[in-house]
Each structure stands twice: as structure tokens, then as C-alpha cells.
Amino acid sequence: MLILLIQSYLKGRSFVVRVKKELSTPRIIEAGMVQGSILGPHCFNIFINDISQMPDTQLCLFADDTAIMSSGPDADTTMTRLNNHLIELGR
Numbered sequence: 852m853l854i855l856l857i858q859s860y861l862k863g864r865s866f867v868v869r870v871k872k873e874l875s876t877p878r879i880i881e882a883g884m885v886q887g888s889i890l891g892p893h894c895f896n897i898f899i900n901d902i903s904q905m906p907d908t909q910l911c912l913f914a915d916d917t918a919i920m921s922s923g924p925d926a927d928t929t930m931t932r933l934n935n936h937l938i939e940l941g942r
Contacts, residue, residue: 857890908936 864885868875885893895915902910902917911918919936923929 853886857894860890861885903936903939903942905936906926907932 861884864880866880867877871882885892889914899912901915902912904910907923908919911920919933921929921932921936923932
């Protein structure tokens with residue numbers, strides 16, 4: 852039931868662009884959350900909650916920013932760890 856409520860809240864939204872006194876043709880919003888909405892942060896937390904954790908790397912999250920950190924015995928090892936995590940996040 853909650854999913855249907857959120858879905859109905861997000862579907863069928865549109866936007867226009869105003870330049871001085873002129874308005875563009877309305878366009879349908881196909882993705883994203885309503886900016887400034889109460890539901891936005893909660894939906895983001897649900898979305899980000901299952902982000903992949905991997906050994907030898909650490910994720911740092913703040914709002915909608917994500918940083919991956921790692922350290923290792925040398926630069927090549929560290930870069931490999933970071934790249935592997937990025938590949939995993941892309942799946």
C-alpha cells in the first residue's frame with residue numbers, strides 16, 4: 852500500500868521553465884524525487900541502504916554524496932580496490 856501511495860505521488864508530474872515572463876511547454880518528469888519534499892530523504896535512504904559493502908574499502912555517505920576510501924601497501928593495490936568497488940556499484 853505504501854508503494855502505491857508513493858508511486859501515485861511521483862507519477863504524472865510535469866515542469867515548465869520560465870524565462871522572464873515566458874513559459875515553456877510543460878514537460879513530463881520521468882525520474883527523480885520532488886525537490887524539497889518530505890518524502891525525498893526517506894526514499895533516498897531506502898534506495899541507498901543496500902549499497903554494496905566490500906572488504907578493504909569504506910563508504911562515506913553524506914546527503915546524496917558518496918565517497919569510497921581505501922588504503923593499501925602501495926598505490927596499485929589501493930587503486931585496484933577502489934576500481935573494483937566502483938565496478939560493483941555500477942552493477
